[in-house]
Each structure stands twice: as structure tokens, then as C-alpha cells.
Amino acid sequence: MTDAKSAFTLTRRDDGIAVLTMDVPGESMNTLKGEFADDIAQILDEVESDSSIKGLVLISGKDNSFVAGADVSMLDKCQSADEAEALAAGGQAIFQRMENMKITTVAAINGPALGGGLELALACHYRVCTDSDKTAMGLPEVQLGLLPGSGGTQRLPKLIGIQKAMTLMLTGKQVRPKQAKKYGLVDDVVPKSILMDVAVKLANQRKPNRSGPKLNLTGKLLERTPVGRNIMFSQARKQTNKKTRGNYPAPDRIIDCIEAGVSGKKGYQTEAHHFGQLVMTPESKQLRNIFFATTEMKKEKGVEGVDAGELKKAGVLGGGLMGGGIAFVTATKAGLPVRIKDIRSEGIANAKNYAYDLLMKKVKRRFMRKTEMQKQMSLITGTTDYSGFHDADMVIEAVFEDLDLKQNMVADVEKHCHKDTIFATNTSSIPINQIAAKAERPENVVGLHYFSPVEKMPLAEVIPHKGTSDKTISTTVDMARKQGKTPIxxxxxxxxxxxxxxxxxxxxxxxxxxxxxxxxxxxxxxxxFGFPVGPIKLLDEVGIDIGAKISPILQAELGDRFQAPDAFEKLLNDDRKGKKNKKGFYDYNGKKPGKEVDESVYSLLGVSPSQKLSHDQISERCVLLMLNEAALCLAEDVIRSPRDGDIGAIFGIGFPPFLGGPFHYMDSLGIKQVVARLEHYAGLYGDKFSPAPILKEMAEKGKTFY
Incomplete structure (x- = not known):
């Protein structure tokens, strides 16, 4: 037996199979740390020197996870690319040693096996996983601006084929048990109750003689001939650059490593070298900052020291696109029964169909069993009156932006639900204090603003008005988190x-x-610049009519810098609402709907289009105004911290993650430079570019946000 305080315990069974259990003390999930290298080396020495051990099973002592990846914080301690490269080479050496062992090694996987955790499993001779919904495998390093650095870029292509492996690594996508079996990533999928039995059985077998993945004729031509591989890698680079626009270095390096490995050119060395280089890039640094910030935020309550109330049932008012999305995440992520109310039964049917279609996609992709889908669907019910709302602990309103309507709904909920029911409004622009103005129990009224489409967008804004109780705030933050959101x-x-x-x-x-x-x-x-969608296209997506509605509200409360150009008036008079009525800035009726510009929009706006500005000039003008407004929001306590402001912008509107959010980006540009550029444009285009007082003060004192 090894030291009880260690993360590793070696147990010998009577049948000659040894079990190595990983259980990192004091942590909810296992992660691989640099200091484990010596522990593992010691255990491998012990196993190799004991001739009575015939096989080795690696299993987690945690009930909910195998190994969730490497400890990301150790990368921040690296002072140079060489140091980070040495870290990768060390991981490679340990896993190589495991792969070379004379006895048979088996990874018994339950729960997530991600990043370094999957690389550990790949170094074993067999892999068996449970059929649990929590079990998932993947190499998500690209999402941190990195690549799998412990042999993942070399072993995965050999096991499941170059194209499948490349897709998994370039997207960071996770695969579920059935899919993993289909790919050849695992040898078996079993119920959790027999995981150990099956793993032991495999450990008693000889090492497998794998001949590589099964490929169809096209796959063989592409992956097993030099010409095919050249075509495949060149296409992969082309598609990758189309997506990243050169803003993310990791995807290209991943392709380099795979190519080096399959062409026999020092694949492992290439992997360790590129890993070291990537750790030191500003892009990876900012992506890791986001990872740390969101991890930190998961531990926080809405109001420190105030616990969330228990929620057993939720209601949703309105069965439109937002209402349907909110009901979906409440039932499928939070696991709560949810009752939808709509004035029309078609609205309820639409909301339920919306959830059904999303779940059926998962069933078809083998992410979910049909029985699980039916179970989740049964949590969503509907009504055209308030029947079944009496025991709802939170009611989320998602109807159109009309103050009277929303105030009436507050009154309805106060009448039909219990006295502690929280009324959360998904308004995008109406101040919450106005919605709560006529409430009998204003302490229960709060804003809970989602972004569309609800099932995809990770952010939720929780907006208390002055009279919202602390308990309501903490409970709403807790609810948003259970729905899979990052709330600010x-x-x-x-x-x-x-x-x-x-x-x-x-x-x-x-x-x-x-x-x-x-x-x-x-x-x-x-x-x-790095946004996922351009601003004009975004207007079409959100709806030109919505944009036109929000601007006057902002201008009335915040001043003339929010004055919208007259263009909105002309567009709406021509019934251009964007994608929803197939009439906007883009053409939705041609051969490529939504891809080409509708040229008639220029004459409508009285514009003769000609390119005068560079891309940099255009992006600078638009982005500076966003940065300036973010600084004003911080100064006015609209957000609690620069961190919340960065996460809000990245998760809510797709501010380029590799830049770290508006506040990290201002720090990297230098506050003096931000102020200078704002003043430059203020000279050209007027007061809307006047630097926020907080920025001028910071520039004078040489301060930064972080």
C-alpha cells in the first residue's frame, strides 16, 4: 500500500490483478498535477518489480469522474516555453512507460475523462467506460489555446483515425459512451455496477494487437497514402484558418503535430515543443484567465453569506422562442418540473416541440437514450390559465417588451402563486424597478435576462432592483447556474x-x-477582429425592430451618446425586420440565404457604397465605444468587477475570448493608449467618443484594471 495521504493507492487482488486508484484529496474531481510525476514513477517501479502482478486496472476513487484533465494552474507557474515543454515531455515519458509495460493495463472510466485524463487512458492497452450520462471523453485543450501535450496528438489518430481525431482536437468536442465505442475509443461500454469486473477481465487478457481504425475506401485513400494525407492536411488548414481568421494559434499547431506523427517525423517532440510555445502565447493566457474566472464564479453566491432557497418547481410565462428555450434548460439542465403558460395552446405546443426537437437531436447522435429523453420531456407541461402554478417557486416571464403587460403578470403571479414565489423577468431593456413598481411583494421581483438562443448562450444577467431581497438574488443566481448558465x-x-x-x-x-x-x-x-458575427449581420439576427426599440430607452435614460442613426426608421418603414421576416441587410431569398448582402438596402438608405476605411479603422471605431461604455458601467457599479464585465461581454455577445474581455483588452492595449485613441476620434466624430472619467484618471495614475 502507498501513503494514505497520496492521491494514488495500489491494491493487489488475489487473482494477480493490481488496482491503481486515483483520488486527489480535498478535491471534487481528479486533476493531474506536476508533483504527481514522482508518485506515479514510484508506483510503476513497484508494479514492474512485482512478478506476481499480471495486469493493472486504473480507476478513480471519485464517484463522479475519472480524471477531468491536468491542473491548469501549474501552467501559469511556467516562466518560459522551455519550462512548459519540459512539463509536456515529462507527461509523455510517464505515459510512454505505461504503454510499454509488459503487463496489460486497463483504464476503467466513469464520468469525465478529459484532456490529460483521456491521454492517460489512451496510454493504457484497453479502455472500458460506463454508460452513465456523466461519462464523456474528449481533448478540450484547444479551448484554452493549447494542444494535448502528453501524447494525445499521437495516440488518438492511430486509434480512431486521423480525421475523427483531428475533429475532436480542433473543436474540443466531447464524445459520449456509445459514440466512443463506435469510434473505437473504448473497447466496451458497461453499467457502472460491473465496471471493475469487466476491467479485471480485460487486464487478464493479452495486450491487444491493434491494426488501426476501420476506414472506408475514401478514408483509406485520404489517411493511408501520402497524396491523400497532403490533401487532407491542406484542406484542414484551409478550413481552420477560415474559422479562426488567424486569431488562434493552437489549431494550426495541432494539425502540425498530427502531421508530424503520421509521417514519422518526431511527432512526440513536435507535440512537446508546440505545447511549450503555446503556453506562453497571450491568447492562451487570456483563455486560461476565462477558465479561472468561470471556475471561481461557480463557487460564489448571489449575495455572500445568504444561501439560496430551495426550488422544486418553476413556471414560464410565454411559449415563444425565449420561453421555449427557458423551459428547455429548466427541465433538462436544472431537472425541475416546469409549467408553461401561454394564451394560445399553439404557443404551448410550439414550446414543447422546440424542446422535443433539441432532445431528439441528442438521441439521434447517441448522446442520450430515448427513455432519458422521454423522462425530460415529461417535466414540461402547459396550460392556458394559471392552473398548476400554485406551487411554483419561481415564475420566469418571457413575453414581449411591454411594461403594462409585465406589471399585470406580476399581479397575476402574486394572486395565483404562493407568497414566496419569485417573479423573474426576462426583459432585455425595461428597468426592473418599473416592472416591480405596482407589486405587493417587490422583494420577490428580479430580472433574469437570458440571451438567444437560450440553450446555447452561456450567460444570464441577474438584475435586482433596490427592493429585491438578498434571498431572492441568491436563489436566482443558483437557478441560473443549475440551468447551465454563468450568471453575473x-x-x-x-x-x-x-x-x-x-x-x-x-x-x-x-x-x-x-x-x-x-x-x-x-x-x-x-x-x-474576432467577433463570431459581424454587427450588421447581428442586427438582422436579433431583429432590426428590436434594435430600434432598445435605442430610445437607452437614450432617454443615459443620454445622447446612445442616439441611434436615422437608418432604423427607413428600414422599418420598408418592413425590414431582418432574418425573421426574410427582409433585412442580407438577402434571405436567393441561392445562399443570409450569405449575400441585399444590394437594394443601399438605395433605401441613400448610400453609394465604396470602401474608404481599412478593417482596422472600422473595428477600432466600433470597439472603442464598447470599451468606453464598459468602463462607465464599472464606474457606476453596474457590474461588480472587471472580471464580471469580461465574462459578461465574452459569454453574452461573443467579445473575442482570446483578447480576454473588454477590461483585459484595455489593460493589454494600455489605458493611456485607449484614452488617446478615444480623444483622437472625439476630435473627428464628437462627444460620444469622450473618454470615461475613470479611464482618464487611470491613465494619469498609470493604473490597470487587473
């Missing part, structure tokens, strides 16, 4: 945080368009 608590006020920083950015893009720049030029400039 923001101060009540027009636009809250995300829409407030988005509006000046969008308005400036419209001003640039009215100045004669082509739509495509503007959208491409911001795509190259």
Missing part, C-alpha cells in the same frame, strides 16, 4: 450591462454604413 449580478438600469455596451458598438457600425462603407466590409472587419 448587474445593477438595474436601461440596457443593464450587456445590451448597454453593445448598443454604441452597433450604432457606430450603422454610422459607418451610412458613411458609405459596404456592409460586407464592416462585418468582415469585426469578424477579423
Amino acid at each position: 449580478v448587474v445593477k438595474d438600469g436601461a440596457g443593464f450591462y450587456v445590451n448597454r455596451i453593445l448598443a454604441p458598438y452597433m450604432n457606430e457600425a450603422a454610422n459607418i454604413l451610412l458613411g458609405g462603407e459596404p456592409v460586407k466590409q464592416i462585418d468582415d472587419a469585426l469578424l477579423n
